[in-house]
Amino acid sequence: MIRAIIIDDEPNAVGLLALRLAQHCPQVEVVASCTNSRQGIQAILDHHADLVFLDIEMPQLNGFQVLEAVAGVSFSLAFVTAYDEFALKAFRYSAVDYLLKPIDTQELIQAVARVEKRRETLPEQLEHLKQQLNSPVKTFPDRIALPYQNGVAFVEMKDIIYCEANHNYTKFYLQDGRYHLAAKSLRDIQELLEERDFLRVHRQFLINLGHIRKFVKGEGSYVVMSNQQTIPVSRMQKERLMERFGWL
Template sequence: MKVAIIDDEQHCIDHLYALLKPFGAGMEISCFGNAEEAIIGLEKLQPDIVFLDVQLHQKTGFDVLSAISKRDFSLIFTTAYESYAIEAFKFSAIDYLLKPVDRDDFETALQKAIDKVEQSQLHDRIKVLLSHVSTDNHLKRISVPSNEGYAFLLIDDIVRCQADVNYTHIFTVDGKKYTASKTLKHFEKLLEGRHFFRIHNSHLINLHYVASYHKDGYAILKDGLKLEVSTRRKEAFIKECGKF
């Protein structure tokens, strides 16, 4: 198994190397200290697992991913900044470790990488990741995990999300339904600040698709669907709708 460590700080490389040591039998470990070396090295090495630092001097790990042609490895980001690009990782469902890297977190992430749990549809998930860190106006997507793999949905196309115990049903503007192996709370937090509002314990809706509010306590969506708005959320819901 070939493992690549990409980091611009030697002590961080040394720490990851030490954490890998107990798993070292049969592992070929290569280290790269900047984006340019990493791009050349990854193309040549064709690794199975990559530990990729977010910040690499004046460039980023995202620059590395954008520049390489083959992305069929298990990818684990490392970052010293808790807020830096964390939203993008969550939208793309790509694993990351906060520095200084904790041994237990490392072992969990490594085992998932070895088992290729996080490798499924990685190329597409990296595209989602890159769209969120891009400064242009590309429409943003979200990676939705299911038992079959991942669906990649435009956030603006999501009409509503409905809770089903530990699963969530996601309904899109084209009439399709996707079932995600995550709770509604997960999507509420993920889509925070993206014009979504939780009107009820069971419903999270895209405010762009609200047609009206009925005095009996129901939101009427543009497709005619009526959904109950909980009493305690009514005032905030009406206020948020007024912004659109």
Template sequence: MNLKAILIEDESNSREILRNYLKKYCPKVDLVGEAASIKEGLKLINNNDLDLIFLDVEMPFGNAFDLLEQLPERSFEIVFVTAYDHYAKDALNEHAAYYLMKPINIDELIKAVAYVFEVKEKENKLQESVLNSKSKGVSGKLTLPQQDGFQILNVEEILYCKADDNYTEIFLENKKILVSKTLKYFEEALSDFPFARVHKSYLVNVNEVVKYRKGKGGSVVMSNGKELLVSASKKKQFLSFFD
């Protein structure tokens, strides 16, 4: 499997450098087009079934986020390439798979491509086969601290946990429980069970996932019908729970 990719960058010299790096160090990337503007980039995206876009942030007549606003539904991964580190948070919000700083470090470029390749490979396998969870059983108990003591909860009852500042909402089939602990606390407490941190705000019981959707970063549908976002940076970890 190769990654079908395009490059959107307004500086011809930067395009040439990245093009040459990809050809020399990333043979599994098929660069099928280049664009120097948002308009050209949008045309390329609409005319190709893509796996990956290398996207500069600042361009004439707009920026990368203006382009992405026009693409609410997308199945390709994004690697931002920019000379400005202050866009990192916005890139994460747009579910970027990787954030490369100029001048491009070859090792980082190789890591970015390897990450996207692994994610796409896992997604393709999931589409073509019956899901076989590699997760361990969820039999166990969890104590939830409360003002007057603690509550004991069967781990298998938990559908997912949601961050709420320094609190965590624990969602069960028919109710939710608010606990004065961070989501990080529960991520560690449940590390021996099949729970995946799919987003900065969500920790899910993998056995309660009934559907996975590709998209910006992807999303999962839980057994109660709730759809939760999957961050691009968390996608590989989540997909690793399946063959």
């Protein structure tokens, strides 16, 4: 069983989430439900749960202050939030789980499934997220968190040459010759990185436009990347690539 705690200052939200878990996630046992942040801190310290569902915007102490108060206690975390689209992307850049209010049942099931496979949320992820949410200027970060089997790697965007689909995982090929295998699909990665001078040129490949060294047009169009790797460009994506560079 997954032992879970729910912390949210809205009693209706707490009750609804507990009901959804009982109906759709029988492997989850809710060991505490709290409607204020101080109760939540005590529940985390008392119960040593596997998973905490935590609202961010609460009176007295917000979600990040709750986490600071229980530093050193290990658990998986899923923020429950009503944040805007920019903030939701900040969660994804940090690889921190979140559920958007009102909670979608399928997303809840998927979040619980990820907890069964994965590790606790790391302090580095939370700090990365907090910096973005607290930034007065809405700019996307220079680093992305890549979850893998044993933890999370933080990678500079400029160091990523290209990404390759690998079933439900994605391989990130870096300038120094290493690669990271991240537990995210290429489609998920595409939604974030295409805002950062990346382009999906093939169903299997997403490339960093800054690392293109050569583009060869024709029936079998391809690009040569800075690491000399040849990447095919599909017929459908060739026009998009040419538009991005203003090529004729």
